[in-house]
Amino acid sequence: MIKFLRNVFLVLAVILLVTSLFPTGAFATQIQSPKLNLSHVACLGDGTLEIHFVLLNVSEGIVPGSLVYDYGTIAVGKNTGNVWHYSDYVASGYYDITSASVFVGSVEVTLHNPSEYAGEYQCPTSTPTETVTPTQVTPTEVTPTEITPTEVTPTEVTKTVTPTDITKDPTEEIINVLPLTGANTGGSSHGMFYSGLIFLGLSFIMTGLDKKLKN
Numbered sequence: 001m002i003k004f005l006r007n008v009f010l011v012l013a014v015i016l017l018v019t020s021l022f023p024t025g026a027f028a029t030q031i032q033s034p035k036l037n038l039s040h041v042a043c044l045g046d047g048t049l050e051i052h053f054v055l056l057n058v059s060e061g062i063v064p065g066s067l068v069y070d071y072g073t074i075a076v077g078k079n080t081g082n083v084w085h086y087s088d089y090v091a092s093g094y095y096d097i098t099s100a101s102v103f104v105g106s107v108e109v110t111l112h113n114p115s116e117y118a119g120e121y122q123c124p125t126s127t128p129t130e131t132v133t134p135t136q137v138t139p140t141e142v143t144p145t146e147i148t149p150t151e152v153t154p155t156e157v158t159k160t161v162t163p164t165d166i167t168k169d170p171t172e173e174i175i176n177v178l179p180l181t182g183a184n185t186g187g188s189s190h191g192m193f194y195s196g197l198i199f200l201g202l203s204f205i206m207t208g209l210d211k212k213l214k215n
Helices: 002-020 186-214
Strands: 035-043 049-056 067-069 072-074 083-090 093-095 100-104 107-110 119-121
Touching (some): 049 100, 072 083
Antiparallel strands (some): 035 049
16 A cells, blocks of 8 residues: 555656746747738849738638738738738838838737848849841752662572581480488578477576565
């Protein structure tokens, strides 16, 4: 009974110590309020400048309104889970976004990181590809040369083959099969070797069991 209680107290102590490593409320589900961030200001491949906002922690079933900021109004875009996206496409120049806001239901959410990407943005425009006009090449006329074939008279060749009589006296070969005595049967040797190892292992196991029973 004492040993059982000691084990219970030990388990409880371990659980309490592990739990104390986490901050208070770490295992509780927390409901976070909506948050508006300026995600980036960056040049696109076609030379336009994109200003991108993200609205975080929007409850399911709620569609936020349009976003109003220093340089205009952006309609709500697509959403990924509880995150909504706002993108505006503007010309190159200097931009410093100091304020932005959007309504989520009846709650107004303001910009969390104003002036974070302030600076001069000059987006390179794509260079048009130069059109190359192919040069017309006039083919040169080639007159074929007439070739007269030379007549070849075939020569008759007569070949005389004299058959040679080959007489072969078959010699009867007698193969004496001698009985093998003292042959080395390798398969039997390997089987005996592995059997010896198995019995050796069983002897070790029996020795261990005997010691446990004695103790």
